[in-house]
Amino acid sequence: MDTSATADESFGIEVIIPEGDKTAPCCPHGPTLLFEKVAKGDEKGRRFYACSACRDRKDCNFFQWEDDKVSEARLLAREAENKAKRPQFSQKEYIKRFKKFASLQLHEKKFCEDCQMLLLPGDLSTHSSHKSKAITAAQLTRPSVLLRPLLNKKSNAQYLFTDRSSHFLLDTLVGLGYRKVLCVGTPRLHELIKLRNLEQKHEPMKSLLLDIDFRYAQFYNKDEFCHYNMFNHHFFDGEASSAVLQAFLKESDGEKVVMVADPPFGGLVKPLASSFSLISQTWRKLQSSDNGDVDMPMIWIFPYFFEPRILECLPSFIMLDYQVDYDNHPLYKHGKTGRKQSPVRLFTNISPKDIVLPKEEGYRFCSICERYVWSLNKHCAKCNVCPSKDGRDWKHCSACGKCVKPSWRHCQSCGHCALPDHPCGLSQGKEGCFNCGSLKHKRKGCPLKDSHRISNHWTKAKSGSKNVSHRPLFKPKAKRMSGAARRAKKAAAQSK
């Protein structure tokens, strides 16, 4: 078979998670990640450092070849740039400001919509030409409603839970006996926990929010919020914040802790898994009993099509059928006339039979799989699982020997099921790699495994010359590199 068609596609980029203490250069978002251009055949790919948090050069244009010698002057300039991008106030200052703000008279409480900040009387003249509004004490308890969501798809992608999803999460965690919730990129859940405590009807729960959006620092104490980057496990306030995390993870007085993370969907799985593993390790070290290999209970919220990748990195995790929806995401929320199917799921190492999915929303318990599943996800006696991943009624194909999406048909020429309009004959069949098509390896060993989320910025590595000249590392054909976005769109379309 001619493999030249797939050769170009094996050009890609892989994230290298450091094992030793080698320090990476820093961009304004903390230590950068090391990437490797995957070359053809046995050629060794060239490695470079780029921003861990931003996938768009417009947001952070850090770039350095691993073997670059960086001049002292350049290092100083870089440091100055990193400093200049720090938040306007330190966390201590934010807390002081918040206390002052809370003590103001109602008519003095103002919020600048342009700058997204709470204004003290002394700030008013600076913001006099900006759009500002009066805010109430109640609004102060709901920063996730007050702040404008950052919708930059390539970095923040701040999609906020609907009431349905946030209450489901909180009720589930309460029901499982957790008393401390580490909210990683889940400001709305954090806020809901604080609101619940204010009601004083229940035993209070503790919550610590770790998020890169430092606007939240305006509303919380130092033991409630840390400015954090989940792609490199970096605390912008250094030791002080990692000490806050350590104190939080310590389960004194039997207070069980759980993590709930909802990363931006454009994020790379490998670095996220690495950060969550580091959090789990920290938790384990703080355990009083010597439970050598027990992992910290975690819930990672991510689209279903990342299942193979997440399980590869965190094999103890399992994907649940629960569909998470968002207030401000056009695709992932309830429609007026019934429910649109969201592709976002919970991945967890908590026993799935303990996470009760609401019957009134159409979930049921499968006693064979011992987990709650979506009503259309019927148990297949041949596969012995409830096979559906996307919420549709999957069908068993005896030729393939597995269940497949209802829209797929068995194709004799390809020898497996596919969409009726698939590019027939181009498939490599059961041979080779499902991810990139190469016949030289299986998907498991695919060098592009974690690279398909890398978009423009990382694929436009600077060429060796100093002058910025960007050339794509792979040709447009390697479009599957942005497959997740495409699949998200398709999943939404397919839910019709």
Ligand SMILES: C[S@@+](CC[C@H](N)C(=O)[O-])C[C@H]1O[C@@H](n2cnc3c(N)ncnc32)[C@H](O)[C@@H]1O
């Ligand atoms: C998809 S939203 C999740 C919000 C959540 N559904 C909620 O309602 O609370 C992603 C969250 O992660 C945060 N975030 C984005 N990039 C991050 C990073 N590199 N490190 C930490 N947090 C990040 C965003 O600010 C946002 O709060």
Ligand SMILES: [Zn+2]
């Ligand atoms: Zn950066």
Ligand SMILES: [Zn+2]
């Ligand atoms: Zn302003």
Ligand SMILES: [Zn+2]
């Ligand atoms: Zn089942």
Ligand SMILES: [Zn+2]
């Ligand atoms: Zn089946």
Ligand SMILES: [Zn+2]
């Ligand atoms: Zn088939």
Ligand SMILES: [Zn+2]
């Ligand atoms: Zn075919």
